Amino acid sequence: MAEPQRIVIVGGGLAGAGAAAALRERGYRGEVLLFGADAHRPYELPALSKGLLIGDAEEPDWVRGQNFYTEHDITLRLGTRVTRVELGGRLVLDASGGEHPYDRLLLATGSKPRSLPVRGADLAGIHTLRTLDDALALRAAFAKAERVVIIGSGWIGSEAAAAARKHGAEVTVVGMESTPLESVLGAEVGAVFRDLHAEQGVHWRLGTSVADFVGDDGAVTGVRLTDGSMLEADVVLIAVGAAPETGLAQAAGLELAEDGGVCVDALLRTASPDVYAAGDIASQFHPKYERRLRVEHWANAKNQGEHAAGNMLGDHESYRRAPYFFSDQYDLGCEYRGLADPGTDRLVVCGSLAEREFVACWMRENRVTAAMNVNVWEHGDALKHLVDTGAPVTDEQVRRGEFSAGSAG
Numbered sequence: 001m002a003e004p005q006r007i008v009i010v011g012g013g014l015a016g017a018g019a020a021a022a023l024r025e026r027g028y029r030g031e032v033l034l035f036g037a038d039a040h041r042p043y044e045l046p047a048l049s050k051g052l053l054i055g056d057a058e059e060p061d062w063v064r065g066q067n068f069y070t071e072h073d074i075t076l077r078l079g080t081r082v083t084r085v086e087l088g089g090r091l092v093l094d095a096s097g098g099e100h101p102y103d104r105l106l107l108a109t110g111s112k113p114r115s116l117p118v119r120g121a122d123l124a125g126i127h128t129l130r131t132l133d134d135a136l137a138l139r140a141a142f143a144k145a146e147r148v149v150i151i152g153s154g155w156i157g158s159e160a161a162a163a164a165r166k167h168g169a170e171v172t173v174v175g176m177e178s179t180p181l182e183s184v185l186g187a188e189v190g191a192v193f194r195d196l197h198a199e200q201g202v203h204w205r206l207g208t209s210v211a212d213f214v215g216d217d218g219a220v221t222g223v224r225l226t227d228g229s230m231l232e233a234d235v236v237l238i239a240v241g242a243a244p245e246t247g248l249a250q251a252a253g254l255e256l257a258e259d260g261g262v263c264v265d266a267l268l269r270t271a272s273p274d275v276y277a278a279g280d281i282a283s284q285f286h287p288k289y290e291r292r293l294r295v296e297h298w299a300n301a302k303n304q305g306e307h308a309a310g311n312m313l314g315d316h317e318s319y320r321r322a323p324y325f326f327s328d329q330y331d332l333g334c335e336y337r338g339l340a341d342p343g344t345d346r347l348v349v350c351g352s353l354a355e356r357e358f359v360a361c362w363m364r365e366n367r368v369t370a371a372m373n374v375n376v377w378e379h380g381d382a383l384k385h386l387v388d389t390g391a392p393v394t395d396e397q398v399r400r401g402e403f404s405a406g407s408a409g
């Protein structure tokens with residue numbers, strides 16, 4: 001394949017900016033044009049619900065340093081939204097009418113927070129969290145807040161609850177599940193997170209939802225739940241998940257999958273020649289799982305962006321990595337590798353859930369479908385090997401912490 005002369009990337013997050021950097025780091029010498037609707041230099045999102053929100057960090061982790069883009073001849077168009085992609089003409093159009101031809105195009109437009117379609121959702125004091133500006137506004141609000149209500153008991157809701165407690169606010173988290181994080185971790189491991197937050201003074205309102213928000217003079221003062229009860233609030237965070245930003249791709253005529261993402265094959269290619277997608281928006285046909293997968297995690301954005309860069313230059317390699325994510329809440333740190341169904345996979349634990357120092361493995365027959373280490377850091381490579389290869393291991397070996405057993409066979 002002839003080397004493309006001009007590569008255009010839409011989306012200045014980790015997937016998009018990481019892809020631009022990878023192109024140069026591989027020695028690509030053609031033009032690289034990167035559009036980001038956000039006015040800030042490309043940054044990573046994890047710190048926005050952790051160190052930056054708490055106030056321990058003043059800046060997010062930047063994808064690359066201040067001078068990297070100019071030094072590597074990457075044209076950054078920040079604060080510039082791409083409004084149209086013309087697949088036939090191999091052209092993208094930006095919000096001010098500029099037309100930009102491409103030989104290869106990478107779509108990496110990420111996600112946007114879901115809203116709640118209830119009365120009062122537009123009152124002042126109600127926040128969502130996706131961008132650096134969102135995080136700075138929420139941090140300022142937490143610093144002054146007396147009563148914070150967080151809607152959503154997933155990762156971002158849980159991390160934000162920890163940050164709000166560090167600011168000294170009274171915090172209530174409302175979740176539809178009966179245990180936080182239950183859909184990912186199951187009830188037993190989810191309870192570890194529930195108890196951790198309860199010990200830190202967080203109030204849980206689980207198995208319920210929001211009926212509406214009430215306010216005074218345009219600002220939120222309370223959250224009415226579907227069970228009829230009312231929670232007082234001067235700051236509310238809606239953290240009920242994110243939806244992939246696929247408007248551009250859909251309007252261009254690219255196919256969307258049932259999971260809402262843009263359909264790509266194992267190589268991260270769409271059905272349109274020379275157009276790729278990576279990160280939160282990509283619904284990839286994953287060779288390991290033999291089905292479509294759309295993953296909203298930091299590592300997926302980083303690795304898929306870099307992988308797509310290679311394939312745009314002709315690598316022709318399938319993306320095979322299993323999902324991986326991490327979280328930090330108070331003094332609990334964890335990593336999760338793989339993809340389990342906690343409803344049907346068998347949970348086997350090494351260590352102590354009560355002491356919050358353990359490795360949880362979800363097993364299907366004698367294989368580990370996913371593994372999560374909590375405040376235990378020495379088994380990462382062995383757990384990755386078990387998840388990646390499906391090497392056989394017994395429940396007893398897992399309980400004894402013999403995670404390298406799978407490598408022997």
Ligand SMILES: Cc1cc2nc3c(=O)[nH]c(=O)nc-3n(C[C@H](O)[C@H](O)[C@H](O)COP(=O)(O)OP(=O)(O)OC[C@H]3O[C@@H](n4cnc5c(N)ncnc54)[C@H](O)[C@@H]3O)c2cc1C
Pocket residue numbers: 010011012013014015016035036037038044045046047048049080081082083108109110111129130131156245248278279280281295296297298299301324325326327328
């Ligand atoms: C607060 C927060 C904390 C998180 N913490 C963790 C964590 O601890 N661990 C973990 O594994 N994952 C975490 N994640 C998830 C992870 O960060 C994301 O999955 C990842 O950042 C997705 O990267 P992306 O590049 O696909 O999308 P994004 O980072 O969303 O970047 C997409 C970019 O595209 C731009 N864009 C969109 N449309 C256009 C357009 N038309 N024109 C130009 N630009 C456009 C947007 O402005 C945005 O900057 C967190 C997410 C959030 C929001």
